[in-house]
Every structure is written in C-alpha cells, then in structure tokens.
Amino acid sequence: MTSPQHDSEPPHLPDVDLSAAHASVTLLDRLAEKLGGRASVTAVYGEPVTAGGVTVIPVAKVGFGFGGGAGREVGAAKTGDGGGGGGGAGAKPLGFIEIRDGVATYKPIRDPWSDVVLPLAALVIGGVMPKLLHALRRRRRT
Known part of the structure; x- marks a missing residue:
C-alpha cells in the first residue's frame, strides 16, 4: 500500500529529454536570427528608387513567427515521441516616403x-x- 501524497511534495514528473528541448530552442533561435536579418521592407519591395530628383522609399509592416516542440524517450526500449515546428512570414505595404527638393513626405497607401x-x-x-x-x-x- 502506498502512502498518500502530501501537498508539500511535488508531483512526479516524467523524465524529459532536455537535449531535445535544447535543440528545438537552438534551432528556433538560429532561424529567428537568420530570417530576422532578412525580413525587411527592402527584401519584400526592393531598394528605394530615385528618378527625376525624387526618391521613393517603400514603407511596410513585416513580421514573422515560429513555434516548435520537443520530444522525450519513453521506457527502457528507448522508443520516443515528440513534436515538430513551423513558422511563417508576412508583409503588408503601408505607404512610401517621397523625398523631393530635400523635403520628405510620407504618403500612405x-x-x-x-x-x-x-x-x-x-x-x-x-x-x-x-x-x-x-x-x-x-x-x-x-
């Protein structure tokens, strides 16, 4: 017979493979770092354009997000279960900045x-x- 569990004792948690969790976090960090540097208005809409003394600079809202999971080993047979991850990115044009004769004007789309x-x-x-x-x-x- 087992003794009842007291409120002060923490519940028994299954052994979690922390290396898988660490690998997931590391992967997400690397992806965010690489894609975060590339997720820009320039990557989506191109470089500012200058013609006839007027420079047009695109303005956009750019965002991205990621999610991930981890796995764990189950039992002595070392079978496992786990999860995966995914992500996405998006861009929305907001307007442009027009520079004419040294005066900058924002024009929303x-x-x-x-x-x-x-x-x-x-x-x-x-x-x-x-x-x-x-x-x-x-x-x-x-």
Whole structure:
C-alpha cells in the first residue's frame, strides 16, 4: 500500500529529454536570427528608387513567427515521441516616403474598398437607423 501524497511534495514528473528541448530552442533561435536579418521592407519591395530628383522609399509592416516542440524517450526500449515546428512570414505595404527638393513626405497607401465601403455603410446606417428607432417606439406604444 502506498502512502498518500502530501501537498508539500511535488508531483512526479516524467523524465524529459532536455537535449531535445535544447535543440528545438537552438534551432528556433538560429532561424529567428537568420530570417530576422532578412525580413525587411527592402527584401519584400526592393531598394528605394530615385528618378527625376525624387526618391521613393517603400514603407511596410513585416513580421514573422515560429513555434516548435520537443520530444522525450519513453521506457527502457528507448522508443520516443515528440513534436515538430513551423513558422511563417508576412508583409503588408503601408505607404512610401517621397523625398523631393530635400523635403520628405510620407504618403500612405489606402485601400480603395475602405474608401468606398465605409462611407457607404455609414450612409445606409444613417438612413435606416432613424426609421428603425421610430418603428420601435411606435411598437412600444401599442
């Protein structure tokens, strides 16, 4: 018969192969270091362009992320189980900086749908909302 476990004793944890965990962390560190140095606006959209006395410098939001796992050995037979990892990167153009006659101006790139859809939605809501409120008030009175 076993004695009951006391709250002050830590629970028994399985033996984890720390070298696999360390290898995963090392791999992720190396990937982040190498790709982080390359994840730039220049890598995505190219170098600034100068023509006719005007320089255009692209501006973008660039990001990347990684995840990983580790494994462990199970039992005396040295069979194991484990996990893997993955990652991804993305870039979104935000605008550009125009340098003309020594003056720099930031010009955002706007989404034409937001220029059309948002005002249209505001018009529809503004036109429908008073009628809807009026109908609700009338329904409450009866």
